[in-house]
């Protein structure tokens with residue numbers, strides 16, 4: 001029985017995927033790069049000789065970090081090792097098709113010379129517009145740029161999450177306490193106007209950016225402004241036809257974010273997969289989505305002392321393929337240091353992923369989900385008449401098994417993507433469910449210490 005729909009004025013304004021060319025391009029990216037860079041890169045997870053175990057970009061919220069000290073750090077921001085061209089080249093070599101850059105994180109520091117606050121790059125010793133340098137360099141490499149923007153802004157005097165709200169309360173919408181006094185309301189009104197101005201400024205001054213990536217929108221006061229935010233979203237979209245905005249921007253009138261009260265996605269793609277991946281295609285409900293992933297467990301900005309498990313390129317390649325196999329993009333985070341250098345661990349990963357992508361990118365770019373039963377060896381992706389089998393766990397019997405239901409596409413030939421060597425297709429008959437069973441024999445002489453791809457050309461039906 002169909003659930004009755006709640007009538008919503010500020011819910012999602014579209015059902016189903018966007019069908020335009022800009023979104024089709026987004027869908028084909030496969031791999032992206034995230035960059036978290038701001039003044040938090042200077043302390044790099046330490047203050048006054050003490051180690052901060054939280055995410056480095058949150059250090060200002062730590063009791064060991066006096067806010068007044070943090071808010072002065074920008075006076076030292078002088079990234080003498082920064083080269084936008086080098087970053088962009090590295091991203092290109094890794095195989096990234098888009099980049100999401102933090103224009104302003106929760107601390108409120110702007111890497112562009114915003115007219116609306118002095119807390120920006122122009123007032124650092126560096127002075128130059130870093131955002132412009134980044135956008136220009138990535139544009140030049142043909143990598144699409146998306147602007148990360150935090151709604152939470154710890155620096156703006158008008159930013160407040162509600163009456164008498166504690167930092168903990170801020171994380172929970174139900175703790176929201178509406179502003180009581182006119183003074184509070186006026187202050188928040190200035191903050192809204194400031195936010196709107198900055199967003200218009202970004203779209204005006206960086207006209208090649210393809211989209212906005214919002215964060216820090218769980219804030220109760222912001223969510224309460226659902227009608228105003230909805231209007232703002234319309235305004236931004238009207239300013240820039242084709243603009244891509246994910247599901248984090250606004251809440252509906254019942255405080256539902258990401259998905260509205262009817263369970264319909266808000267925005268153009270789902271932004272809920274942070275340091276997490278869906279397990280199966282059912283988990284993504286037919287929506288576009290991206291996964292944003294850190295290299296260590298939970299560090300986005302630069303932390304000089306990564307503790308705990310650090311992902312390997314094999315881990316990350318698996319996540320990339322897994323994402324694409326479920327119609328998602330995979331975005332890997334980088335946290336450059338206070339001088340503008342990308343740390344050696346990240347450079348090594350970028351190189352290893354890039355080496356893999358050079359051989360195997362055909363199994364990633366523009367590829368989609370394949371409706372075949374999941375197998376233990378790895379993941380399927382597909383483009384036109386080719387199904388790509390990315391082998392993560394090489395079977396001990398050197399055979400990659402597949403099962404094709406009656407009416408499914410018929411295998412014609414198989415070969416290794418790396419060297420085009422034929423892989424024999426062994427027909428193992430049908431199972432009880434009448435599906436055709438095949439084994440693809442991995443060519444015996446083929447050795448690989450990385451995940452590898454078998455191309456299966458298909459045609460006709462089983």
Ligand code: FHN
Nearest residue numbers: 055057058215216274292300
């Ligand atoms: O609090 C932030 C965090 O620092 C980081 O920017 C991530 C990236 O998706 N977003 C927030 C948490 O959702």
